Amino acid sequence: MSISQQQLTPIVVVETLLELRSNSQPNNLIHVERVFTDNATLLAPLETICPKIKILLSHLLANTTTVMQKKARVSAGSEATRLHDLTDAEAATLGKSFKKFLLGNKEVATAVHAWQLDNPILEPLFTELIFEPMIIGIAKELMFASTLGLAKRVVLGAGLSIMDMITDIFVIRDYLRIGDTTSAHTLMAMIGLSIVIQLVIAYVQNRKKSKWVILRELLIVLSGLKPAVDAYRVATGYEDELSALEPLMDMSLGKGAELACESVPGESSEKMKIEKLN
C-alpha cells in the first residue's frame, strides 16, 4: 500500500503518531509536524480550528508531566475563537493535563471524555470526527506505555488480591489456633460465599464461550487474580462479542459481591469482638 493510500484513516494516523513517540516533547513536536504534513488532507481541518494543535499533541504524547488544577488562561470570546488564539503555553498546559485524566479514570474513553469536559475550550476540536478516535487511540497506547498506567493497575490489583487472600488465611489460622472455631468458620463461610457468587458471575459472563475459556475464567476467580484481570480488561477496553457483560460491569459486580459477602459481615464481626474485648 502506498503512503498516499495509507493516509486517509484515523487509525493509520494514530499508528504513525505513536510510531516514534517518546517522552521528549521537542522530539514529539518534530514527529507530529511531519505527520501533519504527510496527512494534510485529513489533519488540516484540525490545524485550522487550533493552529497550536501540534504543540498540544506533542505534550500529550510525551505523557510525562501533569499540571495542577489550572485552566488554560486564554482571551475572551467563543470557544472557537479562544481555541484559535491559543498560545504555546496554553497548548502545552492542555496537552500536559491529559495525563491526570488518564491516570484518574478506569476506562480510556471515559478519561478522554473527562479531559474534554474539563476543558470546554477543546469542544470545537471534538466536533471534528477524526479528533476523538485519534485521542482515544493515543490514550490506549499511553496507558500501555506509562509506568503509572496499566502496569500499575494490574500489579497493584494482583498484589492487593494476593495480600488479601494471604491475610484471610492467616486470620483463619489464628482463630483456629486460639480455639475460636466459630469465628474461623464464619470467615471461611463469608469468603466461600463471595467466591461462589464470583464464580456464578464468571459463568454468566462467559457461558457462550468454549468450556476451556469458562474453565480459565473460573480459575482466575479461584486464584484471587480477578481484580488484576478486571483492571487490565477495563483499562484496555477489552471487547468480546460473546461476553454477556462489559468489563466495567463485570468488575463492579465482583466488587459488589466482595463487599456484601466479605467486607460488611467482617466489619460487623470485628466491631462486635472489639466491643466484647473492651
Place this chain on the structure above:
Amino acid sequence: MYITSPKKATFHLVSILISTLTTAFSSAMISYDQDVSVKNRKKNSEFYGYVKNTNLERTSTFVVMMLLAAFHNLSRTIGTALLLAVSGSTTFVIMGAEMAFYIGFKVLRNDFVLWIPGLEGALMYIAALIVHVIVKVLVDFTGLIHCRGAKLMGGSLFTFSTVLGQILPFVALSLYSASTTVENKTNTHKMNIALIVQACCWGLSVIAFFGLIDSEKLWTFYGTTTGAQATIQTFRSSDDPAIKMNAIFSNHSSFTESIKDEVIAYMRDNWAEWERTQPAWFTPKFIASVGDEFIPGRALHQLNEAAIETGGGARRRSSVLSVRVILGN
C-alpha cells in the same frame, strides 16, 4: 496477639478505620465509575451524570462520596455490633424485619422480578431474592449510590434505607444500655456522643454531596418509579432507536408486556429502514435476541429462510443474557 497487646485500643481504632475506609472506597468507586462511564451516560442520560464535569468537581464529589459511605458504614456496623452484643436473636429480628419490609415493598409494587431477560419460573424468583438481599446489604452498610436505580432499590427506598441506617445505632444503643445480659458494658454516654458526632458528620456529607452533584439528577434520590415503569419511560421518551430497542430487549419481557403492541407497531414501521441503513446496533446478535412476534412477517420469513439455507433450520433466538443487564439502568 492483639488481644493481649497493651496498645489494643489504638490498634482497634486503626483497624476499624482501615476497614471502613476500604469499604467506603470500594462503594464510592463502584458508583463513581458507573456514573462517569461514557457508555452509561449515552445509554441512560436521565439517570447517569450526577457527577459534574470539571476535574475539581469530580474529585471533590468522589471524596464526599467516600466520606458519605464511610460514615454510613461506621454507623451501621456499630449499630449491628451493639445489637449482636445484646443478642443474636434481637439482631436477627430487627434485620430480618428490615429485609422483609424491603422485599414486601418490592412485591406489593410489582417490582420484585429482576430486569435480567430470559429468567423464567422458579429461577426468576430465586435470582430476584438473592440480588435484592445483596442490594439491601450494600445499601444498608455502604450506602452504594448506584443502587438507587429503579431496577435495583429505587430512589425513595434508597433514601429511606440510608436514613434508617442512621437511626439504627441509636436504637441499638438504647437496647444495649437497657440490656441486663451484657457484661462489662462500654461507657454508653460516651458512645452516644460519638454516635451523635458521627451522624452530624454524615449529615454534613449529605449536604456537601447534594451541593456538588448536578441538580437535574436529584429526582433519582426520591423517585418512586419501578423498574418496569422506568423501562417503558425510556422507550417512550427517547427518539434514538438504539436506546428504544435496548430498553425493550435488554430487560425482562414482563417489564414491557403492557406496551407490547406499541413496540410491535414501532418495529413494524421501522424494521425495513433498519435493514436498509444497517445502523451500528442492528447486529445479528441483536436480531437473535428479538422474539419472532416483534419481527414483521416478511422479514421473519426471510430470516428463517436464510437460517434454513445455512443448514440450521428455522432461526434460533439467543438465550444469552443480554449485554448490560446485570447492573441495571
